Amino acid sequence: MSILMYKQRHKCPTELDTPKSNYEHIRYIATRPGVSKNENMRHGLFGCIEQNKGLVEFENWKDIGRLAREMSYRRVNIFRGIISFAPETAEELGLTDHKAWQSYIEEHIKTLSEKNGIAPHNLQWAAAHHNERGHPHCHIVFWDKNQRVPKQYVPPKVPDSIRVQLIKDTFADKIKIFLAEKDNAKTALSAVTDKTVKAFEKYILELTPKKYKRFQKEFGKIDETEVIRELDGLMRKEDIEAFIPLLFDLKSKMPKKGRLYYKLLPEELKQQVDALVQEFKNQNEFIRVRVEEYAESKSRLAMLYDTNPDNISEHRKNAIAEADRLIANKVLRAIKSMLNKEQQIGYAEYREAKKAYYAEEILCEILMLLEQNIINVDEDYDIKANAMGMELSKAAKKEWYLRHKDKGMEL
Numbered sequence: 001m002s003i004l005m006y007k008q009r010h011k012c013p014t015e016l017d018t019p020k021s022n023y024e025h026i027r028y029i030a031t032r033p034g035v036s037k038n039e040n041m042r043h044g045l046f047g048c049i050e051q052n053k054g055l056v057e058f059e060n061w062k063d064i065g066r067l068a069r070e071m072s073y074r075r076v077n078i079f080r081g082i083i084s085f086a087p088e089t090a091e092e093l094g095l096t097d098h099k100a101w102q103s104y105i106e107e108h109i110k111t112l113s114e115k116n117g118i119a120p121h122n123l124q125w126a127a128a129h130h131n132e133r134g135h136p137h138c139h140i141v142f143w144d145k146n147q148r149v150p151k152q153y154v155p156p157k158v159p160d161s162i163r164v165q166l167i168k169d170t171f172a173d174k175i176k177i178f179l180a181e182k183d184n185a186k187t188a189l190s191a192v193t194d195k196t197v198k199a200f201e202k203y204i205l206e207l208t209p210k211k212y213k214r215f216q217k218e219f220g221k222i223d224e225t226e227v228i229r230e231l232d233g234l235m236r237k238e239d240i241e242a243f244i245p246l247l248f249d250l251k252s253k254m255p256k257k258g259r260l261y262y263k264l265l266p267e268e269l270k271q272q273v274d275a276l277v278q279e280f281k282n283q284n285e286f287i288r289v290r291v292e293e294y295a296e297s298k299s300r301l302a303m304l305y306d307t308n309p310d311n312i313s314e315h316r317k318n319a320i321a322e323a324d325r326l327i328a329n330k331v332l333r334a335i336k337s338m339l340n341k342e343q344q345i346g347y348a349e350y351r352e353a354k355k356a357y358y359a360e361e362i363l364c365e366i367l368m369l370l371e372q373n374i375i376n377v378d379e380d381y382d383i384k385a386n387a388m389g390m391e392l393s394k395a396a397k398k399e400w401y402l403r404h405k406d407k408g409m410e411l
Contacts, residue, residue, distance in 0.1 A: 004170060005084040005137075006163040008112075010077050013150040019072035022141075023065040025080060029128040029139040030061035031375065033286040033367045036098040036129040042293060042374070046102050047126035047141075048109075055106045062379075064126045068141065075150040076143050081112055081159075083166065084137035093170065101129040101138050108166060109140070115162045116154070118144040242283060243359045246276050251335045256343070260332040262325055273328045280327060284363065287327075290370035295319035297377040304384055326373065327366050334362045 011018040029035070030045035037044045038057040045061040048054060058064055068078050083105075085095065094100050105127050113123045125142035168175065250272055254260060262273060281288045298319035299312055306315070338358065 003086070003089060004163060004167050005082070005135075006159055006166060007082045008079060008154065008159040008162065010079045010151075010154065011072075012152060013072065013075045013077050014152070018078075019069045022072045022078045023069040026061060026065040026068055026126065026141060027375070029130075029141070030064075031371055032130070033290070033371065034130055034132060036101070036131055038098070042378070044098065044128045045126050046128070047124075048106075049124050049126075051121060051123075055102060058126065067124075068126075068143070071143055071145070076145070076147045077151050078141060078143050079112075079116060079154075081140040081142065081162075082137055083108075083140065084135045087134065087136060090136045095136065098129055102127075105138055105140060108169060109142070111162055111165045111169065112140065112142060115158055115165070116142075118142070122146045240356055240359050240363065243279070243363065244355045246279060247331070247335075247359055247362070248355060250276060250331075251338060254332075254335055254339065256339055260336045262328045262332060273331065274324070276331065277324050277327045280363075280366065286367055287363070287370070290367060290374065291320060291323045294323045294370055294374050294377070297374050297381070298322065301377055301381045301384070304381070304388065323370065323373075326369060330366050330369055331362060334358070334365070
């Protein structure tokens, strides 16, 4: 167990899929459901690429993704770190909002770079805070912009030494109190050894062992290669339990053979699917917000060709209906998959745990589907806006849209 968790990994710089993987990792940490977003932005990526500018909230996560991808092609190691605390510890440290986490990472990023042998003037990094129940954490991606020789392997002692140094720096005041109680009050903090830090950590863990066991279990779920698992913290148990009977009741009414598409369903089944989609949006904040963001992106794209602000509400209404169909067909594909499996194994008995598994998996896939469609629409907007060479600047177009978008909110 530990009072502070730190993980560090990297994709081998010589593997063919590493550039794409690093780009996708930055997309994921910047945009995944539950990320703490930058003000007036759809993502939460912040960091420092130019030393003279200091920490900034990046306007576009894709620019950083492309930079990391370019560095990967040059065989530069793109390191992926994660720092996490137990919720109670994060609260004690004041790490309760986006700005606080930004300040914390900015203060301690030098530890990650020094232990990995990266000179301060060569360091480039980006980070995103995920405020999950049970293990609030921050993903940090960092690299040496002038690295000459790729590293195939980083010894485990490197991330461990980072964790120990982070504890020493983060809990400096508590360590002083701990030393005073041990009659070592005169020991300078700079002289505190790793052994002392580990003794302090053991002391803290023994005060509330259950809390830290729970924290360790939650942190153990974090693995940047398993996207669905990282969405676990966004799904309340009661949300999943409420969804199960609706899902399996709908499944029982579906034809066992043939294709399952929303537009091909009888009207009564369409109504039941519509009710299920509406229940999703009513009960799950993340799905509801993603539908609203999808509608906003589609409306913005439509208004490239339509300068009448009175039409925004109609574009928004159409986009919401389109998002609802995306969700409906995702549910129907999942039901079809279950029906196919039942035919293969010859029976249709589902234990409660299995039902919960299917329900949670569908909810997670809906979130990722909506997120990917939002990204696709936004990319389409950027391409078409640039190709059209509109008279308005990008900032002016955004200002125009924001000024008029409330015309569609009354829906």
